[in-house]
Amino acid sequence: MAVESDPPPPQPHPVIALTGVAKSFGAVRALVDAGLELHSGEAHALVGENGAGKSTLIKILAGLYRPDAGHIEMDGEAVAFTGAADALAAGIAVIYQEPALFGDLTVAENLFVGRQPRGRLGRIDRAEMRRRAAALFERLGVALDPDRPAKGLSIADQQLVEIAKAISLQARVLVMDEPTAALSGREVERLFGAVDALRRKGTAILFISHRLEEVHALCQRVTVMRDGRRVSTDPIEAVTTDELVRRMVGRDLSAMYPHRETEPGDVVLRVEGLSRTGLCRDIDFTVRAGEIVALAGLVGAGRTETVQAVFGIEARDAGRVSIDGRELRSGDPRAAMRAGVALVPEDRRQQGLLLDLSILRNATLTRRHRLSRLGFLTGGAERREAAEWTGRLHAKYGRLTDPVGTLSGGNQQKVVLAKWLATGPKLLIVDEPTRGIDIGTKAEVHRLLSDLAADGVAVLMVSSELPEVLGMADRVLVMREGRLVGELARPAATEEAFMRLASGQEHIGEVRS
Amino acid sequence: MWTRFRSSGALRSLATWDAAIIAATVLFLLIAAQSVEHFGTARNAGHLVIDLAPVLLLALVMTLIVMTGEIDLSVASTVGLTSAAMGVMWNAGVSLETIMPLAVLLGAVLGAVNGLFITGFGLPSLAVTIGTLALYRGLSYVLLGDTAVADWPRNFTGWTLGTIGESGIPNLLIPMAILAAAFAVLLHATTWGRSIYAAGANPIAAAYSGVAVRRLKFWLYVGSGAMAGLVGVLWTLRYSSARADNAYGLELTVVAVVLLGGVSIFGGKGALPGVLAAVVLLTAVQNALRLAHVSTEALTVVTGSLLIVAVLAPNLISSAGEALRARRRRTA
Amino acid sequence: MTTVADAPDQTPSAGTGSTALDLILRFRALGLLLALAALIVITASVNPRFLGAQSIRDLLFAAAVTVLLAAGMTVVVLTRGIDLSVGSTLGLSAYLTATALSSGTPVPLALLVGIGAGAACGAVNGAIVHFGKVPPLVATLGTLYVFRGIVYFTAGGSRVNASDLPRGFLDFGSGAVLGVPYLFIISALVLAAVAVFLSDYRAGRDLYALGSNPEAARQTGLPAGRRLMTAYVLCGALAGLGGVLYAARFGTVDASAGYGMELNIVAAVVVGGVAIFGGSGTVLGAGLGALLLTVISNALPVLRIDQFWQQAIVGALILAAIALDRLVGLRAARALRRKASHVD
DSSP: OGGGGSOOOOOSSOSEEEEEEEEEETTEEEEEEEEEEEOTTOEEEEEOOTTSSHHHHHHHHTTSSOOSEEEEEETTEEEOOOSHHHHHHTTEEEEOSSOOOOTTSBHHHHHHTTSOOBOGGGOBOHHHHHHHHHHHHHHHTOOOOTTSBSTTOOHHHHHHHHHHHHHHTTOSEEEEESTTTTOOHHHHHHHHHHHHHHHHTTOEEEEEOSOHHHHHHHOSEEEEEETTEEEEEEEGGGSOHHHHHHHHHSSOOOOSSOOOOOOOOSEEEEEEEEEETTTEEEEEEEEETTOEEEEEOSTTSSHHHHHHHHHTSSOOSEEEEEETTEEOOTTOHHHHHHTTEEEEOSOIIIIIOOTTSBHHHHHHGGGTTTTOBTTBOOHHHHHHHHHHHHHHTTOOOSOTTSBGGGSOHHHHHHHHHHHHHTTOOSEEEEESTTTTOOHHHHHHHHHHHHHHHHTTOEEEEEOSOHHHHHHHOSEEEEEETTEEEEEEEGGGOOHHHHHHHHHTOSOOOSOOO | OOGGGOOHHHHHHHHHHHHHHHHHHHHHHHHHHHHSTTTTSHHHHHHHHHHHHHHHHHHHHHHHHHHTTOOOTTHHHHHHHHHHHHHHHHHTTOOHHHHHHHHHHHHHHHHHHHHIIIIISOOOHHHHHHHHHHHHHHHHHHHHTTOEEOOOOHHHHHHHHOBSTTSOOBTTHHHHHHHHHHHHHHHHHBHHHHHHHHHHHOHHHHHHTTOOHHHHHHHHHHHHHHHHHHHHHHHHHHTTOEETTTTTTHHHHHHHHHHHTTOOTTSSOOOHHHHHHHHHHHHHHHHHHHHTTOOHHHHHHHHHHHHHHHHHHHHHHHHHHHHHHHHHHHHO | OOOOSSSSSOOOTHHHHHHHHHHHHHHHHHHHHHHHHHHHHHHHHHOGGGGSHHHHHHHHHHHHHHHHHHHHHHHHHHTTOOOTTHHHHHHHHHHHHHHHHHTTOOHHHHHHHHHHHHHHHHHHHHHHHHTSOOOHHHHHHHHHHHHHHHHHHHHTTOOBOGGGSOHHHHHHHHOEETTEEHHHHHHHHHHHHHHHHHHHSHHHHHHHHHHHOHHHHHHTTOOHHHHHHHHHHHHHHHHHHHHHHHHHHHOOBOTTTTTTHHHHHHHHHHHTTOOTTSSOOOHHHHHHHHHHHHHHHHHHHHTTOOTTHHHHHHHHHHHHHHHHHHHHHHHHHHHHHHHHOSOO
16 A cells, blocks of 8 residues: 555645635624635644634535635635535535434435435436445445444444545545544544545545644644634644644633642532443442542543433432432432532533523523522513623623523533522532633633632533543543443543543553543 | 524514514504404404404413424314313203313313323324324214204303493403413513423423423423313303314414414414414404405415414515625625 | 444444344334234124125225325425325315316316326425425415315305216226226325335435435435425325325315315324334335225224214324334334443
8 A cells, every 4th residue: 555655746726725705694703714725635624712713614615604705716716605515516525523414314325315326217226335335334444334224323433434425425625523522532543544544545634623632643734713714824743732722712821720729528429329221330439529520431431421310310220329418319400409419511502501592591590499589580680690690700792681592602601600600509510511612711611610619619520631631630530331440539640541441451552532 | 393494583583573463463453443344343342352262262371382392283172072071061961060170170181191192202292282183073073973062051151252241341351361461470470481481492401400391391281281171161151062073173273373473383482472462463354354254264264374474474584684684795 | 322442343233223123114014914904804704794895995995095195295204394285285186177177178187287286285385394494384284274265265165066077087986997996006006106216216315314314414415495395296296186086086076175184194104104203114104004094994884883983093093103103212222222332
């Protein structure tokens, strides 16, 4: 395969070039002056905080949005996409963060939907379709059965199906929107292997990620975006990670992880023998007042499932959960709330917020009983409460009556935190508290959690970001395959120690987190 | 379930929908009073109030159900079944004082069956209530066949049509007004109302915030059934007739007024005043057409069209607005 | 879901997955056939004449229209839609066809009138759903009444009698070959054609894709609008053809033809295992569901059960079918969870 290791000679024109692209949604200017050039055989990283306009840019590339202004050129010729079909026909394949497959169709049909091989009378030639699918998977080196339904595939496998599809489309441009967010280290490596092979064959890759170490590992060039504009484009060797972060945020960042010295108090949460069939089993741990405990592990290790059972949003099949020594009823989040438990869930948009309702209604939803008299509500108390808590968290918004869905990711997360902090919790559970929010807000959230712990709140944190886990937690509980496999106290909590426990392997070489 | 049809523009325009529908109602009443003979008379106004009672009562609960993102297509069949059951009980010699609470109870039980299928087994409310729409109507035919029970006591049937003293104000007006006000307060100024909006806007997030979504929906269906039972009593006495086909097809009118009143079919959006205005508007339109000697069958065209327009109009307005804005940006 | 940091590659657990699914699907068709057989055996044992040539012919006559409409409904339900207006569409088409024939229009042209009227109704539904972004339930609940109102408007109180229709048309409507009515043969052929369209043609597969994941369909660039229109127009056209068959069978047509039929059709489709929220199910299953409902309604008088029970049974069947689907789905999900988990 020595032939493949050399990238093809540079072409006069980029495969695709965007210049001066602008796009607004109502009053919100998502893109002001964005630009990007992708070259054949090159992996190009696009980085920026949330709200910088990356997703809008991708959707313009995918033909889902039409820009208000600016030019798109392919091979030096102006093009305009009027729909996803146009972009696909031009050779642009997009893989979204959560791959969108057709669960009811087979894997092979997912690869070829809309362009299935046809035989006599225009009928679909299923044997040929299966053969081609199998050939694609063989080329990628994955053992997926083309005949199984797409329903039930892991996210990693779904992404491989999407990549196989991009190959079969002979895509000239492959856009990947945070493809690694839900993958384990091993799965990331397999994905990168497949992507790199594509690149060597001449495909232009656009890679969007919040994980800057991945950007350095995979890409040759990097573009930074901020506030809907291109800040810079450089060869990857020319910029350090710190420099990238500085450009993304637009200012220097003080320490991401505040230093804390606290003496843990009494046990607030005690979990004994907690089990959910097929999800987690025999979980025992405690969290003390003033302590930050992280529940860590690879995606799918059963962390979220465990905290869901602690909060009671899902019933437990066995075990005890108690707060201050009193047992919580299984499957009853209201009982947990009364006992002083708060859960900031993993998926902000699905689980955390009522996107169409106002900031006011969202921020006071958890407190509606306490703000009422005999069940009747007057607007005043709700408004005061919402204004107070969103103010304390420095959430930025126009009016309290604006739909919460119009806020940026970071500000949405602040509203979720506000609605739970307003309940004055004894135990605050945060599941992926900084997923998909910008670095500036991230640091704010870290400081907030730290301050809460200092005030004596017990904090239980689930996070897939290892630096966050190691930087924030007093103790790290490591889960693997639904079980608690170890505990690391602060000094002993290192990346290597974590990976050894989390992956269940004695000898870890160089594994990315 | 309807995410494909969700568009934020449509939702934004609903804020003004309430006002628009109230204005349209007032305007129609004024025009009809001028141009349709007998429409503006006190006598006809009284009839109008009596006519709109069933739709209004059913729409009160339906509003709450649609607000949670669900639907109950079985209300009219529940009215029919309670009416048929009343007929059977009356024939068996049960006193009307006993029959009336039993009818409401029966309605509640039928609603609970819906609730159980929907919240207990997690089935889509649309499919379940299409099933019970057929089932309950079928059972009313099983009970009464195509016969009618008509010998209801005069003092009861008279009351439903009567007025308070000589004032010309229908007896029904006061209880209806009280119920409507109670539901408005319930929806707009209680923790329960907040829970209903939350459950409709995003049931998962609502559950994470401590709203007992399934229990809430279950009781809404029980309430819907009980209200249908009450309407069954009212219908039977008002027409002095218990028949299996009582209130046939009324679910369409009820759903139509709720949507016309600005409640989003996706849940989480809407308000009761708009629905009340829509009830008045639709009943008045039908009443005026009848006075103008338009055939009853043609009235179904009106109801059907209003239903479609109620949902179509906000969508069209918002997409037209979007297109206009896009054009303005491009020329700017 | 899967936690395979240490497993080399995902082993294709897939084969078992698809056979399990196949089994469920086959089980549904099998279950329907068993229910049909049981019902026929019981009814025949009460009255052997139920299996007589005349009785079977009556049954197939009655089934012809239901099967046809169920095929059309399946196409729409697969896309996460529903068409409650089929009964009214059938009524409109039947009335227009009969009127055209009675005024001397040649049969092929009248056939086109009927199917065309149905397709136009379908196009209206499709346009409201696709361009107006109105949920299908609401849109077709509305057109159910609008279309019916139009029939009443045009027909008034009048009706077309059998004596006004051409002889040949009526003969065809009541004719049979080897005891199988022509009408049923037409329905069966159409059903087969729709089945092939759905399983073997790109446009057909797109309908499954649309129902399975609308957002993905948009991202994949499937022509969603055109496919949705196809589905509704096809459903309307089949209801239109149903109207022609209705006119051929009964000869007498008034404004109430096909009144309330939509419930039976929805029941047939749901009982036949087509998921009410799109993406899965076959037109064959829907056809079997339609057949089962027809057999039930023909068996009631033989079993001396009051005809008034029919609608109640339809309702109960809808509830039972969706509850069964849910149960099967839950079990499959649980099995998948157990298999995928590494916790024993």
